[in-house]
Amino acid sequence: MDIGLCAQIIVVFLCPVTAGVSCQDEAGEPVDWFIIYKLPMYKIGEVGSGVDYMYLDSSGGSWHMSKYLVNTSEGALGQTLNQLYKGKAYQSNSSVYAFYNDAPPVLDYIQGYGHTKGVLLSDHSQGFWLSHSIPHFPSFPERGYRYPSSGRTNGQTALCVTYSYDQVQLIAKQLAYLYPRFYNCSVPAMFSADLPQLSRLCEGNKAALTSDKWAEPLLSVRGEKFVSFAKSERFVDDIYTGWVAQDLHTDLLVETWQRQSHALPSNCSLPKHTMNIKRIRLPGSVPFQSHYDHSKWCVSLAFKDQVTCLGDLNRERAQMWRGGGLICSFNPRIYSAFRLLVDWYIGC
Numbered sequence: 001m002d003i004g005l006c007a008q009i010i011v012v013f014l015c016p017v018t019a020g021v022s023c024q025d026e027a028g029e030p031v032d033w034f035i036i037y038k039l040p041m042y043k044i045g046e047v048g049s050g051v052d053y054m055y056l057d058s059s060g061g062s063w064h065m066s067k068y069l070v071n072t073s074e075g076a077l078g079q080t081l082n083q084l085y086k087g088k089a090y091q092s093n094s095s096v097y098a099f100y101n102d103a104p105p106v107l108d109y110i111q112g113y114g115h116t117k118g119v120l121l122s123d124h125s126q127g128f129w130l131s132h133s134i135p136h137f138p139s140f141p142e143r144g145y146r147y148p149s150s151g152r153t154n155g156q157t158a159l160c161v162t163y164s165y166d167q168v169q170l171i172a173k174q175l176a177y178l179y180p181r182f183y184n185c186s187v188p189a190m191f192s193a194d195l196p197q198l199s200r201l202c203e204g205n206k207a208a209l210t211s212d213k214w215a216e217p218l219l220s221v222r223g224e225k226f227v228s229f230a231k232s233e234r235f236v237d238d239i240y241t242g243w244v245a246q247d248l249h250t251d252l253l254v255e256t257w258q259r260q261s262h263a264l265p266s267n268c269s270l271p272k273h274t275m276n277i278k279r280i281r282l283p284g285s286v287p288f289q290s291h292y293d294h295s296k297w298c299v300s301l302a303f304k305d306q307v308t309c310l311g312d313l314n315r316e317r318a319q320m321w322r323g324g325g326l327i328c329s330f331n332p333r334i335y336s337a338f339r340l341l342v343d344w345y346i347g348c
Contacts, residue, residue, distance in 0.1 A: 021095065021127045022221070023160035024079035025057055026068060032058035032222040033161040034076050035310070035334070036066070038134075039285060040155040040292040050152030054282055058222070062337050063283050071147035078145045080128060080160055081138055084121055090141035093188040096168075096195060097121040098202065100180030103135035105148065113181035114233070114323025116312040120175070120198075122168040124190075126221055129171050131310065131327055132158035133295050140184055154257070155280070155293035159310045159327060162221045165194075170216050170228075172198040176207035177214055177230035178312070179323045209234075213243065218327075229309070230325035237320055238264055238274070239313050240298055244326055245272040251301040253277050253345050256314040258290035264315040268348030275301070276315065279344035287343050298326070299339045306335040 022030040034057035041050035051069040055076060056062065068075035073082060089095045101117045103109055119130040119138060134156045136148040163171065176197040185202040192199045197207040212234035218226045229247075231239055241264075245252045255277040256263075266275040281287040296314060300307040311326030313319045329335070 020125050022162040023128045026076050028079045032220050036158045038070050038156040040288050041153050042292050043286045043288040046286050073145040084141050085144045095123045096187050096191045098185035100182045102181050104183035105136045114178040116178045116180045116324050126164045127168050128162050130160045155295050157295035167218050174228045174230040177232045227328045233323050241267045241274040250305040250307050252298045254298040256296045257294045262316040266346045266348050275345050277345045280341050281343040306332050308335045308338050
């Protein structure tokens with residue numbers, strides 16, 4: 001599916017986010033979407049706590065430093081996940097949920113699954129999809145909100161979007177391409193007819209795919225446009241260079257975990273280029289290097305294109321053979337927030 005530049009049209013309705021299952025802001029109120037950027041512990045010339053984070057949501061403004069720490073349940077992640085934990089949605093037959101992480105908490109690592117991490121929770125009205133980069137997170141529902149100590153060292157990102165139930169059905173199809181490692185999930189009988197792929201994945205079975213990748217337009221409950229790019233392991237290529245940059249017709253600046261000797265170099269061999277970001281500077285913070293940043297995101301080089309994507313995969317050779325995806329936004333405020341973080345990148 002060729003999404004193209006027409007995907008840049010944004011439709012935002014004036015109606016508020018309705019009560020029910022949704023992303024929650026830092027006051028515990030429903031919000032259309034939020035993004036957090038957890039700062040790494042090691043910054044240039046400085047050592048931090050490893051649990052401070054910047055926050056941005058659909059209510060307006062740009063990044064601000066949260067007054068909460070990511071390892072406490074008062075912040076947006078905790079408020080959102082407490083619908084499962086304290087609300088005990090995981091014990092109810094009136095909602096469907098799935099926790100997935102290629103490096104789950106407690107359990108041993110198993111190869112063969114997509115390199116993807118997230119949470120899906122919905123009732124028959126609406127729900128949220130939380131996509132993040134944090135290994136060993138979140139904890140099992142019965143344990144309550146916990147942030148892993150291993151998640152302190154590196155930078156991390158998380159994107160939460162509230163969707164109506166019809167969009168959740170599309171998301172479930174995207175998850176079939178990602179082939180996540182579900183370590184805790186439930187699809188009650190009243191949902192199974194609508195979510196057959198999710199039911200099979202929860203049972204540990206791969207769903208049948210009609211292609212090796214798929215791009216799906218999604219609308220938040222307030223009508224904001226996102227696009228989910230999901231590739232299976234059968235699409236053997238760098239998702240940024242071989243697909244997203246070409247499909248969206250824009251050069252990309254890409255921030256992923258730049259481990260020495262593992263990273264792919266900047267690539268200008270195709271009509272649209274991908275260039276590695278090497279240094280990030282969050283507002284009001286000293287800069288930090290990409291090898292201390294486990295987040296995965298990209299922005300268009302050209303300000304006019306206003307593309308921002310957050311997701312699952314690093315630009316490294318081994319992950320060309322892994323399932324994974326990106327969720328892309330065409331919101332100018334999200335784009336400006338991320339584009340201004342780029343302190344240094346490597347051209348071709």
